[in-house]
Amino acid sequence: MSLWVDKYRPRSLGKLDYHEEQANMLKKLVQSGDFPHMLVYGPNGAGKRTRIMAVLRELYGHGVEKLRHEHQTFTTPSKKKLEISTIASNYHIEVNPSDAGIYDRVVIQDLIKTVAQTNQLESSSQREFKIVLIMEADRLTKDAQHALRRTMEKYMSTCRIILCANTTSKVIGAIRSRCLAVRVSSPTIEQIMIILTFVCKKEGLSLPNELAKRIAEYSQGNLRKALLACEACRVQQYPFSDDQEIPKADWEVYLKETSSLIVEEQSPNRLLQIRERLYELLVHCIPPEMIMKKLLQELMMNCDGTLKTGVIQAAARFEHRMQKGQKPIYHLEAFVAYFMAMYKKFLEDGMTADW
Amino acid sequence: MCGPLMYAFLKGGVPPPKKPEKQTPQRKNIPWVEKYRPRSVNDIAYQDEVVAVLKSIVKNYDMPNLLFYGPPGTGKTSSILAMARQLYGAHYTSRILELNASDERGINVVREKVKLFARQTASSYLPDGNRCPPFKIVILDEADSMTNAAQAALRRTIESEAKTTRFCLICNYVSRIIEPLASRCAKFRFKSLSNDAMTDRLKSICKDENIKCSDEALETLRKVSEGDMRKSVTFLQSCARVCGEETIEKNTVLEVAGVIPDEVIKNFIDKCSKNSHFSLQTAVEKLEMNGYSASQLIYQLLDVILNNDNIDMKNKAKICEKIAEVDYRLIDGADEYLQLMDLGSVLLENLPNY
Numbered sequence: 072m073s074l075w076v077d078k079y080r081p082r083s084l085g086k087l088d089y090h091e092e093q094a095n096m097l098k099k100l101v102q103s104g105d106f107p108h109m110l111v112y113g114p115n116g117a118g119k120r121t122r123i124m125a126v127l128r129e130l131y132g133h134g135v136e137k138l139r140h141e142h143q144t145f146t147t148p149s150k151k152k153l154e155i156s157t158i159a160s161n162y163h164i165e166v167n168p169s170d171a172g173i174y175d176r177v178v179i180q181d182l183i184k185t186v187a188q189t190n191q192l193e194s195s196s197q198r199e200f201k202i203v204l205i206m207e208a209d210r211l212t213k214d215a216q217h218a219l220r221r222t223m224e225k226y227m228s229t230c231r232i233i234l235c236a237n238t239t240s241k242v243i244g245a246i247r248s249r250c251l252a253v254r255v256s257s258p259t260i261e262q263i264m265i266i267l268t269f270v271c272k273k274e275g276l277s278l279p280n281e282l283a284k285r286i287a288e289y290s291q292g293n294l295r296k297a298l299l300a301c302e303a304c305r306v307q308q309y310p311f312s313d314d315q316e317i318p319k320a321d322w323e324v325y326l327k328e329t330s331s332l333i334v335e336e337q338s339p340n341r342l343l344q345i346r347e348r349l350y351e352l353l354v355h356c357i358p359p360e361m362i363m364k365k366l367l368q369e370l371m372m373n374c375d376g377t378l379k380t381g382v383i384q385a386a387a388r389f390e391h392r393m394q395k396g397q398k399p400i401y402h403l404e405a406f407v408a409y410f411m412a413m414y415k416k417f418l419e420d421g422m423t424a425d426w
Numbered sequence: 427m428c429g430p431l432m433y434a435f436l437k438g439g440v441p442p443p444k445k446p447e448k449q450t451p452q453r454k455n456i457p458w459v460e461k462y463r464p465r466s467v468n469d470i471a472y473q474d475e476v477v478a479v480l481k482s483i484v485k486n487y488d489m490p491n492l493l494f495y496g497p498p499g500t501g502k503t504s505s506i507l508a509m510a511r512q513l514y515g516a517h518y519t520s521r522i523l524e525l526n527a528s529d530e531r532g533i534n535v536v537r538e539k540v541k542l543f544a545r546q547t548a549s550s551y552l553p554d555g556n557r558c559p560p561f562k563i564v565i566l567d568e569a570d571s572m573t574n575a576a577q578a579a580l581r582r583t584i585e586s587e588a589k590t591t592r593f594c595l596i597c598n599y600v601s602r603i604i605e606p607l608a609s610r611c612a613k614f615r616f617k618s619l620s621n622d623a624m625t626d627r628l629k630s631i632c633k634d635e636n637i638k639c640s641d642e643a644l645e646t647l648r649k650v651s652e653g654d655m656r657k658s659v660t661f662l663q664s665c666a667r668v669c670g671e672e673t674i675e676k677n678t679v680l681e682v683a684g685v686i687p688d689e690v691i692k693n694f695i696d697k698c699s700k701n702s703h704f705s706l707q708t709a710v711e712k713l714e715m716n717g718y719s720a721s722q723l724i725y726q727l728l729d730v731i732l733n734n735d736n737i738d739m740k741n742k743a744k745i746c747e748k749i750a751e752v753d754y755r756l757i758d759g760a761d762e763y764l765q766l767m768d769l770g771s772v773l774l775e776n777l778p779n780y
Contacts, residue, residue, distance in 0.1 A: 099670050107667060113717035221526065227457070239684060240721040240756050248657050251664045252684045257715040292715040360761045367764065371703065379703040380771040387752075387768030391760040 076298045079270050082136075084125045087118070088269075089262045090255065097122070097253070101129045106200070108223055110208070110234045110247065113255030116293030119235050122255060123204065126233075130198060131162040145181050147174045157182075163202035169210040176215040179205075180222065187226035200231050208234035209241040220245045257292030260284070266294065267301050276305065281313040289317050322357050323365065330369035337411035342404070349403050359399035363390045363406065370410060378417055385409050458663045459656050462631055464508045470501055471655075472623040476614045480509050487513075487559035491584060491593045493608060495600040496616025499654030502596045505616075506565055514558050521548065521558075524565045536572075536579045540564060544587035562591050570597035577604045584610050618653030627655065628662060637666045638673040646676045650683040686718050691726050698773040706770040710763060720762040724749050724769065741776035748772040 081087050084101075087094045100106065109126075111119045127135045138158050145153045153174055158165040164186055168175040186201055205211075211219070223232055223246070232250075239247060258266070264283045271278040278301070286304070290297035303318045304311065329348045332341065352362055367386040371379055385406060393402040464470045467480045476494075483489045494502040510518045523543045525535065543564060550560035566572070566580075584593055584607070595611060597603060625648055632639045639647075639662075647665075651658035664682045665674045680687065690713070697709035713723065728749050731742060752765045 096668050100667055103667060103670060105667060107664060112719070114715055117715075117717065224457075238717075238762055239719040240762060241759055247684070248660050251667065252682065254681070254684070254717050256717045291711065360764075364761065364763055367767070368707075371707070376703065380775060383703075383764075383767045383771045387755070387760070387764045390764045391755040391758060394759045394761075 074299070075270055075274070075302050076295055079273065079298075080121055081125065082128060084122075084129050087122070087125065088266050089258045090118075093253070093255075094122075094125075097126055098129065100251075101126060106130070106198075106231055108232045108234075108250045109253055110236065110239070110242065110250035111253045111255060112209075112236045112239050114237065114257050114292065116290070116295035116297075117255045117257045118294060119255045122253075123233055123235060127163055127202060127204075130202070131160075135160045135162050137161070143182070145171070145174070145177050147177050153178070162198075163204055165204040165206065167206045168215060169207045173212060175211055176218045179211070179215050180218050183219075183222050183226065183230060183232070187222075187230040190229055200229055202231050202233055204233045204235065206235050207237075209236040209238055213243065216243045216246055220249065223249050258294055259292075260287045263287035263290060263292075263294060263297050267297060270298065271301070274305075276309065277311070279311055279313050282311050282315055286317055289319075322352055322355065325352065326362065326365045327369055330366055330373065333370065333407060333411060334373045334414070337415040342408060342411065345407050346400070346404055349400060349407075353400065359393055359403060360390060362403060363393070366403075366406070374414060375417065378413060381413055382410060385413075457660070458631065458635070459659050462627075462634075462659060464501070464504050466512055467505070467508050470505055470508060471627055472619050473501060473505065473616055476505060476616065479612075479614070480505060484509060484512050489559065489561070489592050491595075491611040493595045493597075493600070493603065493611035493613045494616060495597050495603075495613065497618055497653065498598060499651070499656035499658075500616040500618060501655065502616050503565075503567060506563070506594045506596070510563055510565075515552060515554070515556060517552055517554075522563045522565055524567065526567045533573065533576045533579050536576045536583070540580070541583055541587075544583055544591040547590050561589075563594055564591055565594045565596065567596050568598075569595040570599050570602035574604055577607050581606050581610070619655055621648060624648050624651075624653070624655065624658060628658060631659065631662060635666065637669075639665075640673055640675055642676045643674045643679050646679045647683075650679065650685055684719065684722060686722055686726055688726075690716075690718065691723070691730055694723075694727070694770075695730065695773070695777070698770050699777040701774060703771070703774070706767065706774060710766045710770060713766065714763055720766055721753065721756050723766070724752055724756075727769075736778055737776070738778075744776050745772060 084094045084098050111123055113119050124135075138160055141157050141159055143155050143157055145155065147153060151174070153171050155166065155168075155170055155178055164182070166178065166182060168178045168182075171178045183203055186203055189201075190199070219232070220243075234242070234246070234250065236242060239252065264280070264287050267283045267286060268278050268280075282304070283301075286297055286300050289300060300317050304315060307318055308315055325348070329345060332348075333345060335341075349362065353359065363386060367382065370382055374382060389402045389406040389409070392405075393399050396402060467477055467484060470477050470480075492506070494505065496502060507518075510522050514521045523540070525540070543562065546562070548560055548562050550557060552558050569577075580593070593611070595603065595607070600608065600613065600615075625644055628639075628644055628647060632644075643665075647658050647661055651661060661679065661683050662674075665678050668678055668682065669675075694709055694713065697705045713720075728746065731737065731745055731749075737745075748769055752769045755765055756762065
């Protein structure tokens with residue numbers, strides 16, 4: 072039995088639930104025969120991947136759904152061997168080059184070259200190009216992006232590239248100007264509610280409107296999260312009730328507790344406790360940026376208006392350092408310590424003012 | 427005594443490269459940027475001084491080493507390629523060495539590839555018997571990203587091989603070319619294309635491709651591409667693909683170019699001037715959900731802030747400083763949400779409340 076998220080994923084462009092206009096546009100694009108490189112961007116859970124797979128299906132038919140896992144090895148200039156797992160069908164290959172860390176340039180160059188050098192058999196009956204799907208394109212190094220830029224022009228006749236990214240800020244201009252940019256924005260609350268109700272109906276469940284609304288609001292536009300939460304609710308309690316609690320992800324609850332610990336007491340001892348908790352989150356593979364973001368949101372809720380600007384600026388500063396530095400824990404901890412100092416000072420000032 | 431054909435043979439003329447047979451099916455997949463690249467020097471738009479010089483080169487075969495500089499998409503590469511095409515006709519590929527510095531740079535390439543190419547002599551006749559200048563051209567594209575060592579290695583090569591080879595350096599920033607190299611070349615500056623020149627060219631492409639494009643859309647296209655012809659042609663092609671038979675409208679252009687609608691920016695500023703961190707937070711979350719790129723946002727925001735007369739000069743300075751900082755951090759890969767919050771909090775303090 073598969074999860075609802077996979078079970079009810081739309082498979083073709085015609086069946087997409089929202090952004091119909093865009094779907095029509097993509098359909099026209101496929102039918103026109105001339106397919107450009109594409110850069111699909113948007114927030115998590117907005118349906119980037121669903122759209123890409125639908126486009127592939129529109130291009131090649133059912134064949135693209137026969138997937139196989141492949142392990143490919145690449146050799147870096149310094150003779151280091153890299154192993155990358157790819158997912159491929161006869162028509163496309165999907166790769167996540169950021170797995171290769173700083174050697175992603177090698178992966179890009181080798182992989183695209185091998186794909187592009189083989190022509191499709193019987194090009195009369197099918198498309199004359201293959202597709203290389205590059206996930207997390209915004210995490211490619213600048214080197215890799217520059218390498219891509221040449222490759223994109225050179226192998227235009229046999230290969231098209233679809234890039235999938237969360238944001239275009241980190242994609243260099245030269246690539247952006249070579250691609251057709253497709254923005255996939257998150258579904259609205261209403262759209263999520265409609266989808267949730269639809270899915271529940273298919274499952275033979277009845278979902279009260281109030282609960283659907285709460286789940287949609289909780290998901291913050293992330294459809295995947297909404298569907299998972301809905302399924303979790305189903306496991307927790309059925310029939311649904313309006314005021315049913317939505318099971319939150321463990322780490323969110325944990326962070327919430329952490330932030331209230333910070334606000335409760337500001338001392339070196341408490342900082343040590345917080346450090347342990349932060350480590351706990353990091354070893355469970357919660358991305359440090361996510362921790363910082365959530366922590367900021369929680370702390371903002373708990374502190375005075377005059378402090379907010381300072382907290383935001385500190386968070387932005389420490390997060391930037393985190394990207395430049397090596398170990399996220401230092402910067403997370405620095406942020407917590409900074410907040411504690413600021414908060415304590417604020418409290419003490421308040422007390423003297425009262426006297 | 428010998429016919430021109432013989433000459434070509436003796437001096438090591440190269441047989442004309444075989445044309446790939448299957449060209450027609452791929453024809454339509456060519457990017458328009460390549461398709462509409464100027465074929466002759468006369469076709470080059472707007473760069474009158476440069477064109478005058480290039481014309482005299484084509485006529486007199488008297489070519490100095492060239493250094494072209496100017497913003498992207500102004501026709502630097504196109505000019506030199508068009509000139510080469512006119513000088514050597516169909517055989518121009520065998521007479522030029524085009525090095526794109528973005529992947530093959532470094533001192534080794536200069537030492538081996540460039541030197542080797544420069545040493546070969548060239549005949550003053552083409553294989554088909556026409557006269558041509560007795561030298562080859564080395565085009566170093568994006569020369570400003572070459573390392574200083576590689577540039578230094580070029581110095582002597584340029585002079586010692588002057589008999590057989592001319593160099594053409596192309597770059598965006600002339601200040602990044604080392605002085606000794608720059609002084610060996612005749613410098614030409616390429617200007618950003620004027621509005622009229624650009625609109626004319628776009629219109630002629632529209633006509634050739636048989637696509638309909640409203641005047642408003644053309645105007646927008648010109649604005650978003652900021653004098654960069656390549657950008658505008660790429661955008662036009664993307665729009666044409668999206669629209670198919672229909673007329674291209676302003677909104678399509680904006681969407682393809684990834685420009686954020688003005689209302690969104692205005693809304694963001696409005697939210698920030700409410701002096702509430704909560705409304706700021708929801709505004710940023712909304713931006714993130716819509717998937718707008720933060721770097722594009724701050725770029726457009728800067729324009730709005732600078733042109734707003736209601737803001738005090740001092741406050742403007744503070745906001746601009748923050749924008750600069752946020753931009754720098756975004757390039758380093760910092761999280762968009764946090765950076766926008768940071769910028770928003772500064773806006774909150776510096777915008778007049780109402």
